[in-house]
Amino acid sequence: MKQERRLSASSASPGRASAELAVWRVCNVADQRRDAGEVGDELALFGKAADDACKQLEDLASRVSEDAAEILEFQIELLEEFREETCELLEQGLGCDVAWSRVLDREIASYQESGEAFLESRGSDLIDLKLRVLRGVFGVEEPGLPQGTDKPVVIVAPDLSPSEFLQLDREMVAGLALREGSPTSHVALLAKARGTPMVVGLSGETTLLEDGAQVLLDADNGLVIANPTSESLSTFGKETRALARKRFVAEQRVSEPAVTRDGEAVQIHANIDDVSLLCEIDADRFDGIGLVRTEFLFSDNHAPDEEEQFQIYSRLVEWAGGKPITIRTLDAGGDKPIKGISVPAEANPFLGLRGYRLSRTVPEMFGEQLRALARVAAKGNIKVMIPMVTEPDEMEEFRQLFADTVLELMSRDIECATPALGMMVEVPAAALCVCQFDADFCSIGSNDLVQYATAAARDNPQVSALANSAHPGLLNLIRIATHSADLVSMPISVCGDMASNEAGVHSLLKVGIRSLSVAPAQVSLVKEAVREWSSSE
Amino acid sequence: MEPVLGSATLANQAGMHARPAVKIAKAAKSFNAEISLRIDENTGWISAKSTNSLMKLKGRTGDVLHFRAQGEDAPKAISTLIGMVEDKFGED
Incomplete structure (x- = not known):
């Protein structure tokens, strides 16, 4: 009997899996x-x-x-x-x-x-x-899964690229345990969208992990158990079955609206990071798309032009069938550098040239995106928001840029429209005075707001525990932002991981948030969390 | 036989990147004629049938491509290639 091994990791996409292990082939x-x-x-x-x-x-x-x-x-x-x-x-x-x-x-x-x-x-x-x-x-194998993999496996790999993840047969992937990687990476977002359990930063004697070993993956708590004892197996099985029951009940009414026990309706939107996943997601479950992260259209070697972006955004319009779609302009920089346009080295990239700050410095590339957005706004219920806004002037400047874009397209007789223009609220200073911005709507980017408010990075294991979305100071900050937005009747919502877990949902409802955008695979549980909540709690 | 000469200005936005290089090389290979080109009159000629050499030409928007072809089908080759460059390789 092989010895049980427990390896720790960081959670990147929630869920649990019990399956055989497969070591990702990296041939050198x-x-x-x-x-x-x-x-x-x-x-x-x-x-x-x-x-x-x-x-x-x-x-x-x-x-x-x-x-x-x-x-x-x-x-x-x-x-x-x-x-x-x-x-x-x-x-x-x-x-x-x-x-x-x-x-x-x-x-x-x-x-x-x-x-x-x-x-x-x-x-x-x-x-x-x-x-x-x-x-x-x-005569060596192609890199990837071992040849002949014919049942779902937990994949152990150094890291995976988004394209490697997307090429995997999803029926064959029970979960992912990566030695490197980051919980904020593109792959983590894709795994969340698909509901694939995933951990990153797997540490310990990973070289002892072998193909075919039994493995338990608890991605909620960042734990991997290889060769489990019968006792571990039975405990894990019980917990998994309890969660599965809960999810089964939630799935039964996933397409019904999310209404609190007080009878208040809460809007639940989807985060869409990759249009290639649209075919796997049922639009009936959502009130719309609350966040499209467009930086993932830009890979290292490819920047899509106006036409290509227009085609991609048009697919979203088709999918949504008249429901609102909020598209965020390119959010490069910080942890998401894009070759050729990002600034090469900054002492503090998260406090540097990122999001809208960066986009406005690359007018040619930004222009392609704005033209595509103005064109698609004529076809569907589109809203556009900019990330990393700090000063009200930035919102005004963006409005002017968009107006110029629309004028230019009109002068060329190209069909276009001005969508609702809004902003992300990630910068604490902006969160404290949302009402001073000339935005048609705003969306709190909880992942970044948590990091900036707690001064702790989520992808640094040494301090990630401090990046706590339940911190009372953070909740106060969101409460103030919500009140400020209400003062000027500006619709406010929350996207990011905080809106995708039960405790986070309850905290957000408590501070006045009534619109959430979540990872598609979490929608049923989020709606259940809303239904369990009442303001008297 | 006298070589056939021709030139055209690289006008597509991206210049001589992978896609145009593949297009020129493929088209050039469809002719029997020896076809070469250069940008600067002081540099050596490179084969228009090599995608790799075309890439390394580092042609930018606005550069003039000088073609030279020798062989039976040289006139047809030159007019085809010039046409492709002038058509911006179907880009923009």
Whole structure:
């Protein structure tokens, strides 16, 4: 009998799972070497590896968006060009791993050291290509889940990228336990949207974790138990069943409105971070979309232009069917740097150039977003808000920017409209005087407001316990913001994790909040929490 | 046979990035003619059939691309490639 191991971690997406463990394959072919065979054998082996790589790329290209396919086509073209040169080296007696790496390493360096952003950013494609062919040479598995995984597993990995997460078959993922990662990462948001339990910062002897081991994942409390004793299994099972019953009852009336015991209706909206998840989410469960985080449209190598953004926002309009959609403009900077536009190094990025502060300094890119938003506002019930607002002047400036955008589009005879314009309340100084801002609505970003009010970062395990959303000072701050907004009849809501857990929901209702935006997978439990609450409590 | 020459200004917003490079190389490869190009008259010619070389040309918006082609189908090749550049590769 193997010994039970308990490993601690930080919660990134709530939930529990009991399943077999699967170790995420990260293959390090770049450093492997082999002895070269006869020239003819090397040519044959390389030819097959290159052909296979080409087929894989073509296959991938047929399954992704047009933009992504063009990048893959670029890789295919380069594969053909570098192939000839590699074969010349093979004729001289080099092994195919050495020859291919020599050619590719030289090219990767010349891209990365070119001093041209567009070439540097393509360096990662060359690295991809190099590894793909090397995997063929060494006959190793593609990185990812072990081949033949046919039942849900808890994945143990160093970290996952959003695209790796989205490519996973969701039926096969019982949970995620990452050694690195952050609770505020894009993957954490995607896991929350899907209701996949996830922990990050898994510490302890993770190297002893093996494929197929029984594992219990308690993502609510940041605990991973490998090879559990029968006693641990039975306790975990009981707790899980109790929670499952609660969720089952909640799911029965998930599409009914959320009304408190006093008969007050509370609006429940969805946080949408990735339109690729829309097809998995039922619009009937929500009063609308309370937060669209648009920074996740921008990946390291890709900034969507006006048209692409317009198409994406249009999909939201279609999904919502007339219900309101609140889109937040790009919130880059802080913990979400975007290559090419974020400031490279600041002593205090969270107190620096981020959110609207950053967007206004990149007028070309911001203009693309504002035009797309003005165009989609003519098609649906759109509201637009800016993040990280500190001074009333910023809101005025934004109104002017939007008015200029609408005028420009009108002068070109392009259909557009001015949506309701609002602001995020994350900065404590702004929370204390919400009524002084010329905003049509506001939304409290609880994740950031908690961090700024407690001066503690959520992704720093040393202090994350201090970033406590139940702190009475924080609740007072939200109470003041709510009163201030009420003074000028400005609708106020809360988005962020605080609105997605039971205790947080009760605290928010108590300080006067009547509109919440939550992770889609949490909606049934949040509505139940509202129904249990009364103002006399 | 005399080489056929032609030139066009790179006018698409992004300049010579991956997408146009792939387009030019693919189109160039569809001709038998030897096709090369350069930006500055003092630099060497590069093959228009190589995506990699096209990328490293670091062509920016406003740069003039000089093409040179030699072979049976050289005139057709030059007019096709010039057309693609002038059409901004279907971008913008």
